Amino acid sequence: MLKVEGVSKSYGSGLWGGPRSQVLNNITFxxxxxxWAALIGESGCGKSTxxxxxxxxxxxxxxxxxxxxxxxxxxxxxxxxxxxLLQPVFQNSAGCLNPRMRIKExxxxxxxxxxxxxxxxxxxxxxxLLAMVELPPHILRHYPHELSGGQQRRVCIARAxxxxxRFLIMDEALAGIDATITxxxxxxxxxxxxxxxxxxxxxxxDLGMALYMAPKILVMRGGQIVETVPIARxxxxxxxxxxxxxFRSSTLSCLKK
Numbered sequence: 575m576l577k578v579e580g581v582s583k584s585y586g587s588g589l590w591g592g593p594r595s596q597v598l599n600n601i602t603f604x605x606x607x608x609x610w611a612a613l614i615g616e617s618g619c620g621k622s623t624x625x626x627x628x629x630x631x632x633x634x635x636x637x638x639x640x641x642x643x644x645x646x647x648x649x650x651x652x653x654x655x656x657x658x659l660l661q662p663v664f665q666n667s668a669g670c671l672n673p674r675m676r677i678k679e680x681x682x683x684x685x686x687x688x689x690x691x692x693x694x695x696x697x698x699x700x701x702x703l704l705a706m707v708e709l710p711p712h713i714l715r716h717y718p719h720e721l722s723g724g725q726q727r728r729v730c731i732a733r734a735x736x737x738x739x740r741f742l743i744m745d746e747a748l749a750g751i752d753a754t755i756t757x758x759x760x761x762x763x764x765x766x767x768x769x770x771x772x773x774x775x776x777x778x779x780d781l782g783m784a785l786y787m788a789p790k791i792l793v794m795r796g797g798q799i800v801e802t803v804p805i806a807r808x809x810x811x812x813x814x815x816x817x818x819x820x821f822r823s824s825t826l827s828c829l830k831k
Contacts, residue, residue: 576605576660576741576773581637583623583797597623598797601637602698605773605790612776612784614820615794621777624794625745628775630656637666642740658688661734665746667726671718677704678714681733688737703732724755728762735770743776750782760786764768781809781820794815 583598598620603613615621625742626632628639640646641659661684671680678700685691686718691699701711707728718726727747734742748756767774767787776787784791785806793801793814796820801814809821 575607575640575642576775577638577640578603578624578628579628579638581624581639582635583620583627583632584635596797598627598634599800601797603792603799603802605741605775607642608771608773609790610767610774610776610788611790611792612778612779613792613794614781614784614817616779616820618795619794621779621794622745625662625743625775625777628743629660629662654687657739658737659740661737661739661742663727663730663734663742663744663747665749667702667723667730667747668718670730672728673718675717676714677716677718677721677729680718680729681714681736684733684737699736703736704729706735706766707732716795722750722755724759727751727759731759731763731766735766735772738770739772742772744774745777746774746779748778756783763787779820781817793820 579602581601584594584596586594623798627634630648631644643812681700700714739745753788790806791803791806792799795816803811
């Protein structure tokens with residue numbers, strides 16, 4: 575279970591003091607094991623800040639975050655245990671892959687950190703991970719810059735799933751790539767959703783994409799959750815005016831479950 579209780583976060587205004595800017599205010603929600611939920615909101619509403627707090631990359635001002643009973647804290651010595659349970663997939667996939675490492679090494683790095691895997695099994699495991707995200711085995715010999723943006727995203731997804739985490743935190747993981755490639759990765763994620771069994775907080779600014787990916791939708795505006803829909807199928811399931819506005823501006827609102 576991923577549990578976020580009354581979480582708040584603010585930032586100072588610089589070296590000269592002054593009032594702090596409130597970015598998150600009393601965020602509360604729960605994800606059960608295997609549950610997928612989408613967090614939707616416009617840029618600057620606090621979605622990525624919340625992702626960093628869940629991943630222990632920043633310290634929250636107040637509230638509590640736990641994953642499978644483990645309290646999340648912004649302390650490096652706690653992160654290995656946390657990242658065994660939580661794995662991120664970020665928007666900047668190229669920046670998340672070491673440019674000096676071949677794809678095989680990038681994929682195997684989490685396994686080497688968390689699992690005991692013999693050298694003889696590494697090639698087979700790497701090929702298995704690529705197959706899971708529908709990439710051919712020859713990709714293993716390449717460097718990240720030799721891959722397309724869509725291929726890099728698939729590698730990052732495979733890498734995150736390699737250690738079988740309890741939850742994925744996908745922060746705008748499909749933003750900035752071609753619409754056709756986005757569609758194919760969305761279909762891949764739906765297949766993984768059925769087959770892998772981990773839960774996911776799918777963060778996006780596109781309500782159509784959120785409806786396609788997750789039954790539970792959390793709508794954020796100005797650092798607050800303004801609406802939660804446990805089972806969302808269409809725009810008609812939302813009552814908040816801001817939620818309806820997001821659906822009208824969605825680029826993927828034609829997608830169906």
